[in-house]
Amino acid sequence: MLTDSAKDMGDGNAFLHVAIIMDGNGRWAKARSLPRTAGHKRGAESVRAVVEAAPELGITHLTLFGFSSENWKRPEGEVGDLMGLLRLYLSKEVRGLHRNNVRLRIIGDRTRFSQEIVTLIEKGEDLTRDNSGLQLSIALNYGARMELVEAAKTMARDAVAGKLDPDGLDEERFAGYLLTSDLPDPDVLVRTSGEQRISNFLLWQCAYTELVFTPVLWPDFGREALSQALVDYRNRDRRYGGL
Template identity: 65%
Template sequence: MQEISTVPYAPPKHVAIIMDGNGRWAKARGLPRTAGHRKGVEAVRRTVEAARELGVPYLTMFGFSSENWRRPEGEVFDLMQLLRFYLRSEIAELHKNGVRLRVIGDRTKLSGDIVTMIEKAEELTRNNKELNLIIALSYGARQEIVEATRQMVRDALEGRLSPDEISEESFSARLLTRDVPDPDLLVRTSGEQRISNFLLWQSAYTELVFVDTLWPDFTKRDLEDAIREFNQRDRRYGAVGTR
């Protein structure tokens, strides 16, 4: 049975999370960065379950950015190994709990076996409706916007799109999140206050909440607190406020 939310508000339709602080968590304990990333995987598991229990329909998590490829080769290797572990160990449980998994980002940089596991996981969970889980891997928002622009130009040159048809809606329809609502709430952990090339177009009117908790320590309570803060905001979308 699904746990009843302890948050006295309706949950946001879409929560996005920048998972930050694995390295600092490990450093504070005299451990290698890999240890922080492993604990971060546990926090992913907790947060997915918490979002499902709280009734959040869409959850997007920034797992690996296009800039992260610049990290030391050994760290990137370890992160890819952890990704393989997650895809092997978690998909059956996600499917059992009605979670649909989708991955957005540049798959051309990922190893073939990882792409195959992603495709199989997406196909297995395609019809699940309890929670839409979107993982951003090898993802960069600027790259996404550039690619959407290229697609619009190609469509125009080939006669499928006229200049008069170019709009925010037609542009959004060419993004990786074309069938996902824009985030209502974006949470970043570890005290950093920036969005780091994550969902730039989609976050035009997103409420931002920055928390000091390092990602490996993130819990359901932290998510609940962020949702409480979100519900106290006056979302005006450029109009006059109601408070």
């Protein structure tokens, strides 16, 4: 894991990691007397707009909360629509990401997805693996508590197998067991739609992350809103517990 103080990557370029909780699709649709599906479709367009704008705004890492492990509790029809949009995104957008030198990775538990979706994920990750531009991570069937529990299980197995000395465990080594082990911690976490909570997203990684809450609903979120969030972030004084 790259620490908060490690602001340079291996090639000497400063990084900026932005994480976004994409919220408000349903409210956007309801305000227009449209089905929730319409909000999700419009939200997918916002994903494209933000991914395109990110490099222009100096963002090197972008992590989007696409589908939480709790979202399976939604009505079956809505979940089916979301899975359909996911298949469409992975089928239609990945080659565009590749052309623009974007690396795609998916973090989360893939076991509940259909084999078709898992295959599309694997193909997208393989195609873009060597790309050196924007590092795009999308959290799907992800929950931070689940991530921490799974990390603890793996550590316990390694300890039993003699691969890990518990007394040698520190924060950096623990972070190596997380799904984001090769990513820097987020500098800023943006949540759209006016809600002010982080909803079980990147709990470990966001220990010193700046939080920005915007009333803009996700389907209306684009380059301008992202730029404004960065202005807010850059006006903060990040002390990491110091003076």
